[in-house]
Amino acid sequence: MKWTQFTFMHEWALAEAVASAVLDMVDKEGLKTVSAINLEVGELQQIDLGIFRFALSELFSGKLKDARIHITKTRASLKCRKCGHKWTFRKVGLDESEREAIHFVPEIAHVYVKCPNCGNPDFEVERGRGVWIQSIKGEKKA
Amino acid sequence: MSDPRTAIIGERLKDVKNVIAVSSGKGGVGKSLVASVLALSLARKGAKVGLLDLDFTSPSSHVILDAGRQKPKEDKGVVPPTVHGLRYMSVVYYSADRATPLRGSEATDVLVELLAVTRWGKLDCLVLDMPPGLGDVTLDLLRFVEGAKFLVVTTPSKLAFETVRKLLDLLKEAKVPVIGVVENMKADDSQWIKGRVEPMGVRYLGAIPYDSRLEENIGDAEGLLRTRFGEAVREMTGKIEASP
Numbered sequence: 001m002k003w004t005q006f007t008f009m010h011e012w013a014l015a016e017a018v019a020s021a022v023l024d025m026v027d028k029e030g031l032k033t034v035s036a037i038n039l040e041v042g043e044l045q046q047i048d049l050g051i052f053r054f055a056l057s058e059l060f061s062g063k064l065k066d067a068r069i070h071i072t073k074t075r076a077s078l079k080c081r082k083c084g085h086k087w088t089f090r091k092v093g094l095d096e097s098e099r100e101a102i103h104f105v106p107e108i109a110h111v112y113v114k115c116p117n118c119g120n121p122d123f124e125v126e127r128g129r130g131v132w133i134q135s136i137k138g139e140k141k142a
Numbered sequence: 143m144s145d146p147r148t149a150i151i152g153e154r155l156k157d158v159k160n161v162i163a164v165s166s167g168k169g170g171v172g173k174s175l176v177a178s179v180l181a182l183s184l185a186r187k188g189a190k191v192g193l194l195d196l197d198f199t200s201p202s203s204h205v206i207l208d209a210g211r212q213k214p215k216e217d218k219g220v221v222p223p224t225v226h227g228l229r230y231m232s233v234v235y236y237s238a239d240r241a242t243p244l245r246g247s248e249a250t251d252v253l254v255e256l257l258a259v260t261r262w263g264k265l266d267c268l269v270l271d272m273p274p275g276l277g278d279v280t281l282d283l284l285r286f287v288e289g290a291k292f293l294v295v296t297t298p299s300k301l302a303f304e305t306v307r308k309l310l311d312l313l314k315e316a317k318v319p320v321i322g323v324v325e326n327m328k329a330d331d332s333q334w335i336k337g338r339v340e341p342m343g344v345r346y347l348g349a350i351p352y353d354s355r356l357e358e359n360i361g362d363a364e365g366l367l368r369t370r371f372g373e374a375v376r377e378m379t380g381k382i383e384a385s386p
Contacts, residue, residue, distance in 0.1 A: 013219035013259040014146075020153060021146035040143065101236040104220065105255050107248045108236045121243050129251070132143045 010104060011047055014131050015055035019064065021133055026063055031138035034067040038135045042128035044076040044089050044106045046099060067136075076128030078113070085117035089128065092116075106130055147258035151286050154219075154257060157264040158192070161290040162321065162382070163283060167305025169200070169274040171297045172326040175356070177271035178206040179366055179375045180293070180382065185227040186367065187379065189266040192222065195232040196283070197273040198252050199244055204234045208361040219259045226363040231260055246278035253282050275305070276312055284316055291319045293347075293382065296335060297327045303335055310342055321385040322347035324378065347381050350374040 022037055041047050049071055056069055076089035089109075094102070098112040106129050114121050155161070164177035174197065181193040195203040204210055209230050212223030222231040233242065233252060244252065262268060270290070273279050283290060292313055296306040306323065313320050322345035325335045329352045336346040351370050359365035366372050 009216035009218050010220070010259065013150075013261075016153075016218075017146040017150040017258050021144060021149035024149050025144070097238075101238070104259070105233065105236045105252055107244055107252045107255075108233070108242070110244055110248065111237045111240050111242050121241075122245075130255075131146055133146050134143055 011052045012055045014047065015052055015059050018056060018131060018133065019059040022060075022064060022067075022136055025133070025136055026138065029136075029138075030141050031063065031136075032141045034064050034136055034138040036068045036070060036137040037064075037133070038070045038072070038137075040072050040074055040132040040134050042074050042076055042106070042125075042130050042132075044102065044109060044125060044128050045130040046103045047131070049073065063138075067138075072134070074128040077126040078109075079124045079126050080115035080118060080120055081122045081124055082120040083115060083118040085115055086126075087116055089113075145254070147254050148286060151254070151257045152288070154260060154262065155268070155287065158262055158268045159265065160267045161270065161287055162267060163270040163272050163280075163290050163292045164295060165272040165280065165292050165309060166274055166295045166302070167276070167307070167309045168302055171274075171295050171302050172350070173197075173274070173295050174202045174206060174271050175366075175371065176293070176295050176324060176326065176350070176375060177269050178203050179372050180379065181228050181267075181269040182207075182226060182363055182367055183372070183376045183379045184267055184269070184383070186376075190229075190264060191227070192229040192231070192262050192265045192268040193225075193271065194230075194256070194260075194268060195234075195271045196253060196279050197271055198233045198249050198279070199242055199273070201232050201234050201242075201271075203230075203271045204232050204239070206360055206366070207363055210234070210239065214260075217261065219261045220256075221261050221263075229262060229265065231256065249273075250278050250282050253279055254286065257286060276309060284318060291321050291385065293321045294323045294344075295326055296323060298325060298329070298332060298335060300334075303338060307338070307342075310339075310344055314342075319386075320344050321382055325349040327352045345381075345385075347378050348374065
């Protein structure tokens with residue numbers, strides 16, 4: 001994926017969502033500071049991890065400013081609901097505009113991707129869709 | 143594991159004064175036309191208006207507005223293009239207007255993604271063109287968008303109203319505000335729909351006459367506003383704006 005302004009901007013919106021969600025978790029768990037944030041990023045959304053990390057570092061302040069960000073990238077695994085065939089997103093041949101559309105809305109994969117075994121468009125994304133917060137670690141308020 | 147996207151939806155909509163979900167119990171009653179022409183009418187009165195098509199598997203507002211030429215821009219998220227004075231967003235910008243087969247949970251993910259990344263800016267009103275029925279998108283809208291008010295569309299058909307009655311019951315149980323019911327495609331003076339809506343404690347906003355010229359104006363925003371359909375919707379905008 002190219003390091004373009006186009007992609008930077010979408011990564012920024014998702015990073016904002018992560019920052020907002022983490023702050024909600026900090027309030028809920030009564031944390032004073034956050035030392036680590038563990039994220040999972042699914043391959044289907046094709047997020048540029050370098051840009052995503054940069055956006056997170058720009059957005060994390062206050063209680064989050066010293067948080068170590070750990071990102072696990074999950075391979076996108078697809079399973080046909082008709083014939084049960086499993087395959088990975090990597091093996092799908094798409095042009096740049098189709099990949100870009102899936103980057104913005106991963107479910108758009110159902111428009112462009114078909115089961116390589118039976119041609120059915122009805123498949124399940126078993127793993128690796130988008131961004132998830134796995135856990136956060138921090139120090140509780142006294 | 144938690145989905146971070148839902149945490150930012152409130153922030154994305156914080157400068158939107160009103161969210162109006164144009165909904166119905168079944169398809170084919172004219173939701174998309176009412177939503178599109180309502181949005182145009184509000185905008186022509188000077189309001190800043192957005193229109194979001196949430197009927198992901200069968201979108202049609204882009205055809206009604208001939209909105210295919212513009213594209214969203216990227217500015218720390220997605221900024222909707224301006225179409226006939228409306229900030230307009232639809233999944234067709236990503237699907238290239240091809241068939242979009244989605245299960246309920248997948249439609250939920252599209253809803254959450256669009257709400258999480260779309261930057262509407264300041265709006266007086268965001269009109270939502272809802273999918274028919276009581277499925278995932280309707281339920282998730284109630285879950286994620288606090289303060290949305292429903293405008294319910296029916297036709298004079300007893301079958302259409304039977305599904306609308308269930309939608310109104312659901313909204314009442316969920317304590318969701320209902321602006322009122324619009325009776326579309328009315329061809330006679332029957333009071334049958336009005337006589338069933340008002341005893342439910344719901345406002346009957348009025349009738350839109352069946353308009354044989356509507357079809358020829360699909361894709362022509364100004365033409366739509368000049369039809370009898372457009373005039374009837376425009377007359378209702380005052381009541382809709384005044385709704386608490």
